[in-house]
Amino acid sequence: MLGKPIKHSRSPDVHLAGYAAAGLDDWRYDRIECDESHLADFVAGLGPEWAGLSLTMPLKEVALEVAEAVDPFAAALGAANTLVRRDQGFHAYNTDAPGMVRALTDAGVGVGTIADIALLGGGGTARAAIGAATGLGAPVTVYTRRPEAVDELRPVAEALSVRLRAAPWSDVRDATRAGVVISTVPKGAADLLAQADWPSTSVVFDVIYDPWPTPLASAVQRAGGTVVSGLDLLLWQAVQQFELFTGVTAPVEAMRRALPAA
Numbered sequence: 569m570l571g572k573p574i575k576h577s578r579s580p581d582v583h584l585a586g587y588a589a590a591g592l593d594d595w596r597y598d599r600i601e602c603d604e605s606h607l608a609d610f611v612a613g614l615g616p617e618w619a620g621l622s623l624t625m626p627l628k629e630v631a632l633e634v635a636e637a638v639d640p641f642a643a644a645l646g647a648a649n650t651l652v653r654r655d656q657g658f659h660a661y662n663t664d665a666p667g668m669v670r671a672l673t674d675a676g677v678g679v680g681t682i683a684d685i686a687l688l689g690g691g692g693t694a695r696a697a698i699g700a701a702t703g704l705g706a707p708v709t710v711y712t713r714r715p716e717a718v719d720e721l722r723p724v725a726e727a728l729s730v731r732l733r734a735a736p737w738s739d740v741r742d743a744t745r746a747g748v749v750i751s752t753v754p755k756g757a758a759d760l761l762a763q764a765d766w767p768s769t770s771v772v773f774d775v776i777y778d779p780w781p782t783p784l785a786s787a788v789q790r791a792g793g794t795v796v797s798g799l800d801l802l803l804w805q806a807v808q809q810f811e812l813f814t815g816v817t818a819p820v821e822a823m824r825r826a827l828p829a830a
Contacts, residue, residue, distance in 0.1 A: 570602040570610070571624035576778070578799075579622055581826045582806045589822030592814060595619075604630045611651065611658060620652040620813045622806075628662075628692060635660035644727035645695045649805065652812045661812060665699025667805030668773065672704065672748065674804070675796045677771055680705040682747030688740065689752035690717025693775055697750045698724050698732070706747065707731035711740045713757075744770065751775065751784060759783045768792035775801055799827050 569579045583597040602610055607627055611634050623631050628647040632638050635648065636657030642648040648660035673679065682704060687697050690712040698721060701708050708730055712718055718734040725732035735742065743749050744764050750773045751758045758774070762783035766772075770793030774785050777798030785795045803824055810818040 569599050569622045571627055572601050572603045574599045574601045582823045585826035586810045586819055586823045589819035590816050608634045622809055623649050631660050645699050645724055647695055650809050663805040663808040664696035667801050668700035669703035670804035671796050671800035675794050682706050684746050686743035686746035686749045690721055693752035695724050698730050701730045702728045709733045709735050711735050711737055713737045762787040766791035766793055
């Protein structure tokens with residue numbers, strides 16, 4: 569697992585639990601601090617024993633530049649969180665977007681059954697949310713504090729044929745009417761929605777998992793709605809990474825059980 573900072577990452581707990589459950593006793597998964605300027609040299613120096621790398625911020629964009637090949641979906645998103653060794657070198661993939669879809673469907677959201685998605689924030693994780701919209705079959709309304717952030721997301725939406733509408737942050741309470749709300753904003757930014765009137769049918773995916781629950785998540789839970797957390801995303805993006813790295817079907821329940829202990 570590469571990134572900077574990296575000490576907070578819980579990914580090793582999840583992957584190592586999967587290796588143990590799958591009998592992959594000689595597999596390792598470590599945290600290594602690395603920034604954008606050092607990723608290319610790090611990847612170039614890896615020996616054949618390296619099956620792949622998980623990447624977190626700030627490496628998801630530069631990963632596309634150091635890979636020998638890029639999965640079309642990752643290219644459309646403009647970000648990759650996974651490098652996998654192939655015969656021709658390292659290939660870049662994005663498992664964040666499909667991880668969001670798996671987290672939501674695991675929570676009972678049916679593909680093609682929601683009318684729209686309200687997306688809070690326009691940063692890097694918002695790209696994955698737009699990617700998830702392709703898997704869920706829904707248009708997206710994005711609420712941002714910076715209007716220019718929406719312009720940065722439009723090429724992603726166009727590449728994936730996702731209908732994207734911009735809305736000002738001052739109207740963010742309108743998000744409560746959406747079929748699914750995905751909050752990608754930093755800690756505290758969505759706290760004002762804790763005072764909103766949430767229907768009991770609400771589905772809110774808050775990508776934060778520390779501290780948990782957030783005021784937003786608590787408000788939705790009190791209203792009887794469904795809440796998906798960043799730990800759910802951590803699990804499902806790791807499941808796909810595990811299978812890309814190992815070629816083995818991931819032991820999902822063993823990996824899920826590692827989350828509370830992480």
